[in-house]
Amino acid sequence: MTTSPSATAAFPAWFTTRQQAAWGRYLAIPTPKRGDESWRFSNIKQLDFTGFTRGSGAPSATGLLARSTGLEATSAKFVFINEILAHAESELPAGVICLPLAEALVSHSELVEAHFMQQETRLGSAKFAALHEASLTNGMFIHVPNDVEIPHPIEIHHWLAGDNTVIFPHTLVVTGTHAKVRVVEMFRSADELQPGLAIAFNDLAAGPGSKLDYVAIQAFNEVSRVIQINETAAARDASTTGFILNTGAAWARNESLSRLEGAGSRSDMLAVSIAAAAQEYDQRTFQHHVSPGAFSDLLYKNSLYDFSTTIFSGLISVDEGAHHTDAYQTCRNLLMSDTCEANSMPGLEINADQVKCSHGSTSSQISEEEIFYLRARGIDPAAARQLIARGFSIEVLARLGDAALEALVIGFIDAKFASIANGGS
Amino acid sequence: MSLHIQDLHATLEDGTEILKGVSLDIPKGEVHAIMGPNGSGKSTLSKVIAGHEGYLVTSGSVTLDGQDIFPMSIDQRSRAGIFLAFQYPSEVPGVSNANFIRAALQARLPQGEELDAVAYYHRLYAKMDLLEIDRKFTARSVNEGFSGGEKKRNEILQLMMLEPLYSILDETDSGLDIDALKIVAKGVNAMRSPDRGFLLITHYQRLLDYITPDYIHVMAEGRIVRSGGPELAHELEKNGYEFLKDLTPA
Numbered sequence: 001m002t003t004s005p006s007a008t009a010a011f012p013a014w015f016t017t018r019q020q021a022a023w024g025r026y027l028a029i030p031t032p033k034r035g036d037e038s039w040r041f042s043n044i045k046q047l048d049f050t051g052f053t054r055g056s057g058a059p060s061a062t063g064l065l066a067r068s069t070g071l072e073a074t075s076a077k078f079v080f081i082n083e084i085l086a087h088a089e090s091e092l093p094a095g096v097i098c099l100p101l102a103e104a105l106v107s108h109s110e111l112v113e114a115h116f117m118q119q120e121t122r123l124g125s126a127k128f129a130a131l132h133e134a135s136l137t138n139g140m141f142i143h144v145p146n147d148v149e150i151p152h153p154i155e156i157h158h159w160l161a162g163d164n165t166v167i168f169p170h171t172l173v174v175t176g177t178h179a180k181v182r183v184v185e186m187f188r189s190a191d192e193l194q195p196g197l198a199i200a201f202n203d204l205a206a207g208p209g210s211k212l213d214y215v216a217i218q219a220f221n222e223v224s225r226v227i228q229i230n231e232t233a234a235a236r237d238a239s240t241t242g243f244i245l246n247t248g249a250a251w252a253r254n255e256s257l258s259r260l261e262g263a264g265s266r267s268d269m270l271a272v273s274i275a276a277a278a279q280e281y282d283q284r285t286f287q288h289h290v291s292p293g294a295f296s297d298l299l300y301k302n303s304l305y306d307f308s309t310t311i312f313s314g315l316i317s318v319d320e321g322a323h324h325t326d327a328y329q330t331c332r333n334l335l336m337s338d339t340c341e342a343n344s345m346p347g348l349e350i351n352a353d354q355v356k357c358s359h360g361s362t363s364s365q366i367s368e369e370e371i372f373y374l375r376a377r378g379i380d381p382a383a384a385r386q387l388i389a390r391g392f393s394i395e396v397l398a399r400l401g402d403a404a405l406e407a408l409v410i411g412f413i414d415a416k417f418a419s420i421a422n423g424g425s
Numbered sequence: 426m427s428l429h430i431q432d433l434h435a436t437l438e439d440g441t442e443i444l445k446g447v448s449l450d451i452p453k454g455e456v457h458a459i460m461g462p463n464g465s466g467k468s469t470l471s472k473v474i475a476g477h478e479g480y481l482v483t484s485g486s487v488t489l490d491g492q493d494i495f496p497m498s499i500d501q502r503s504r505a506g507i508f509l510a511f512q513y514p515s516e517v518p519g520v521s522n523a524n525f526i527r528a529a530l531q532a533r534l535p536q537g538e539e540l541d542a543v544a545y546y547h548r549l550y551a552k553m554d555l556l557e558i559d560r561k562f563t564a565r566s567v568n569e570g571f572s573g574g575e576k577k578r579n580e581i582l583q584l585m586m587l588e589p590l591y592s593i594l595d596e597t598d599s600g601l602d603i604d605a606l607k608i609v610a611k612g613v614n615a616m617r618s619p620d621r622g623f624l625l626i627t628h629y630q631r632l633l634d635y636i637t638p639d640y641i642h643v644m645a646e647g648r649i650v651r652s653g654g655p656e657l658a659h660e661l662e663k664n665g666y667e668f669l670k671d672l673t674p675a
Binding site: 387393 | 516524526
């Protein structure tokens with residue numbers, strides 16, 4: 001790919017400088033290769049992005065806007081088509097900044113600068129994070145001041161349109177002390193057949209005692225590729241939830257890092273992935289306990305059909321002095337075919353005392369006894385398997401604690417199962 | 426019109442014969458009970474009738490109102506009117522009890538026809554009330570975290586919702602305290618009708634104090650070795666299975 005940063009005159013100097021530096025890093029960092037630990041089991045061939053270019057001109061928005069449906073109740077809703085803002089509406093409490101990044105870079109330059117891409121990308125995609133940083137033209141900046149609670153979720157739609165188009169969606173969410181916000185992002189393709197590439201980054205900075213929930217629904221078409229990098233930092237007593245659903249894309253790489261910076265902070269890291277046909281989901285996670293008394297709980301669930309592949313590599317790392325850490329990590333794979341492949345690499349690094357940590361990974365097929373039970377109630381084998389697989393996936397959603405949001409995610413899950421039942425992926 | 430079992434032989438996958446010629450006729454309107462010591466083949470009989478794939482039927486027949494059930498799959502048998510209340514019901518995480526029962530009812534409708542949701546919940550709640558099952562169980566995952574008694578009541582709830590022609594209750598009384606046993610019996614008794622037959626499999630006589638059977642059969646070593654009226658239960662309660670020693674071939 002040959003996209004270099006095209007300096008937008010309006011952007012502040014610090015940003016232009018960072019974009020140029022990022023481009024230099026992108027060029028300097030070698031492309032991951034087979035044998036790199038952070039790309040173990042990965043299909044490195046997917047990293048050849050030759051041929052992808054930015055969309056030329058603004059695609060027609062009318063059809064996509066009509067398809068940009070989500071939650072009934074939102075406090076703000078934004079629609080981007082190839083990074084270009086196509087729709088914005090919001091009804092937010094006073095003091096909240098919720099703007100397209102291109103606008104916030106101008107109007108709230110210092111605030112954006114203070115939070116923009118502050119953590120080191122350490123799970124393998126530093127090169128692509130640099131490319132993202134160098135190339136992004138827009139995104140969302142959400143800043144919720146101290147003691148402000150946003151009643152309904154902020155909903156963001158990202159559409160990938162055109163043949164071999166690349167987009168760099170960026171979402172930066174910052175919460176002040178005791179603030180509360182929930183952000184829901186949906187990533188989709190305008191067309192089912194046009195290959196696309198998304199290198200997305202979401203950066204969540206939860207201030208002291210705040211509650212920051214982030215939900216990403218990745219439902220690109222099945223000829224697209226995606227790298228999604230999540231970086232979460234939780235200050236003292238902050239609580240963060242990150243959830244990602246993967247039903248789309250031919251290949252998706254998720255890197256999710258939660259840094260428990262403040263004592264008593266909490267991070268829930270959740271994912272549901274349903275892979276079919278030859279889809280490949282590659283997930284790398286890092287629970288970084290910096291301060292004492294923090295809690296992190298990761299639950300990733302994969303259902304694998306056909307020839308699909310999943311990779312889960314997770315690390316819990318407890319720094320020196322992060323005593324009384326509670327950290328849990330579970331990856332569960334449900335194998336729905338004999339030809340799928342689930343790879344799991346859980347890991348622990350503990351350098352503190354009085355720590356409660358556990359990690360576990362299981363891979364199993366649906367038990368014959370369970371199938372027998374459902375069939376003994378008259379449910380045919382295909383429906384029984386689907387009911388069980390659906391149950392396996394949606395069990396995670398209860399942890400979102402929001403019925404409307406659960407229903408939205410279930411809608412995407414059911415669409416995927418319907419597609420699998422019809423012989424697609 | 427009956428569930429008719431004729432000289433049924435069945436083995437485990439490894440060839441071990443468990444059923445060694447079971448014959449039994451359960452006409453509609455009657456309740457039959459099978460008692461017998463552990464390992465006599467009672468549970469195997471129920472699973473073979475339901476179609477469990479872990480057993481191989483080597484000879485004999487089972488007919489439902491004259492129709493051979495062996496060519497039918499597990500789910501076809503259920504839809505044809507056979508119900509097995511499990512001794513150990515499976516847990517189905519993430520599938521709510523209400524959706525599970527709904528899926529079972531939906532499976533009985535012709536292609537393209539949708540179950541009426543309002544009528545469904547109305548009926549479901551009525552049966553739950555009769556079985557003293559809290560409403561919150563509709564949203565809970567099937568059998569997950571249920572106590573033994575809750576699981577068995579849930580089996581009877583499914584029976585009441587699916588209205589099968591022939592119900593086989595495999596040790597439904599095990600794991601039940603006396604209160605739960607009475608509730609389960611109430612559910613079964615509510616379902617008794619001239620259109621339905623029941624086969625109760627039990628280890629103890631106490632279930633039969635609350636569901637009075639028309640006939641009692643004693644099973645041992647894969648065969649029915651004795652049959653009689655309800656009074657047989659009391660005799661077994663008093664004398665145990667001692668008499669089997671004389672009946673069982675050495």
